[in-house]
Amino acid sequence: MDKIWGKKPRKSDKKKKGTSNYAYAVTRVRAMKSKLLPKETYPRLMNMGVDEITRFIQESEYKNDIDELAMKYSGADLAEHALNRNLALTYAKLLLITAGEPNYLISEYLRRYDIWNIKTLLRGKQYNASLEEILETLISAGELTYTTLSELAAMESYEEIIEALNETDYYPLLQEEYDGTNLAYIENELDKMYYSGLFGVIGKPRSKDRKLFARFIKLEVDAKNMGTLFRLKKAGVEQLDEIMPLMIEGGLELNTEKLASLPYEEFVEALRKTRYWDAISGVMVPDMDSLTGLECRLLKFSLESATTYSHVSPISIVPIMDYIIYKNNEVNNLRIIFRGKEAGLEDELIKDQLVVI
Amino acid sequence: MVLQDVKPTRSELINLKKRIKLSESGHKLLKMKRDGLILEFFKILNEARNVRTELDAAFELATDKINLASAVNGVVAVKSTAFSTKENPEIELSGHNIMGVFVPKINSTGVRKPLYERGYGIIGTNAYIDETADAFEDLVEKIITAAELETTMKRLLNEIEKTKRRVNALEFKVIPELIDTMKFIRFALEEVERESTFRLKRVKARMK
8 A cells, every 4th residue: 555655745745845836836827727718608608509519628628638538438428527537637737836835735625526535435335336436436636646546446345445545634534433334424524624624724824815715715614514504404403413513613604503503594594694695595485495596506605705806816825726716617617518408407597507707 | 618518417407507506606796806896996096197197297306306416516426425325225015905916015114314314424415416315215205106006006907807808708608608508408308308208108109
């Protein structure tokens, strides 16, 4: 296993790795951002058929990824895997062109993909999924390379996977807590660990750019917590000791403990006083049959808020994060349009899911 | 029954009368069974029709939900989340009797699960996944109910068909043939009786 992790830098090493190259990185990122699809593209794509969209993607920045995967996949699967591959390569490129602090911050932010992949590996082993099935659901956009992930996926049991991760920060949690039956708990703990790690990296933000970076993460945490609270209340979970372990600490505005203790009507009433109310009020109905509209509005709100101040600190982590958000959003939007069109979803429904920032 | 094979004897006639009586009572019973089965069938038919409509609606909803979840989260995410299912629903098969027809009774456990028992983490997933899971749980429940009702209907239909064939066979073939045979034996016996009376008269005349 040392072979897999031999070259992996430890958290403490990364801080020391080179001096920050914000000026260079931001210039490269600006050039990369200019290649993103302008927002006028989405209405055009909405008027196209599936074949036209395929052709459009084939002629865009995603050409190489489509060509590379065309032998293996077709249709919407090809588009989705090509988009994921492009996203992974873009993030890998970001890690390559940055050094010092920006590199450290980006790699910490991209740990969400590592966590996603670890969860997928554990889920796959629990389900006895085939190697092929597991490999298809991995997105190597974090620190763990595709080769590493493939080696992990090929392992026989979850115990071996956990043992192979012994050089990582996830090992203590997995080794001590996971017994093969409590996957949901472990998944929640991994997610919470991600955010607490990220807040640990940001520390107490003093500079303007760090404050903006922290604000973006805090907004995301609030959106996630609010979504979770709605889901749990809809499912009839009222006990505070059942809800609180599912809350992520460090949100911007929401007092999760207070909100969790309130019955549904009062919970909604309490949300009226928050900055999120304007974003969600349009989809609030008393019985809340579906929460997808609400989650979509929350996502739009957090992304729009995160990108509003991106011009404030031009030579800092902010433009890089801004690019990460835009790129991820472009991939999401293209997938939504492609999959939605292919599945025959109504145009209005597809448009509602898009986040055009 | 081929008439040539029949021995026109009194004992055969008595046997035939018994068989006709038996066939007629069997015919009456089978007719009652057929009518009862048809009544049961129509009772279930309405229920099955409703369940089938609900099943179609549930299938459409589940398809819409999974398509939306796949569009928003990606098929990759939906598939990965699906791997976290740890317990498959269990189905217990028993049965009961409707007029001699054994029909299944399907009891399912573990189809509908609360949010926190589905096996996936709550924080890393979203409402799109929850609603897809909800819709598919509902679909599986409907499939189980529909399977029970439709199997019952199929078995009842088979039994009705079988009973109808038996009733028709008795009514149009077995009983008429038995009656014909009975008539033939009666005719043959009467003929024998006439012959013997005639013979006796001849003997008596010759003796005079």
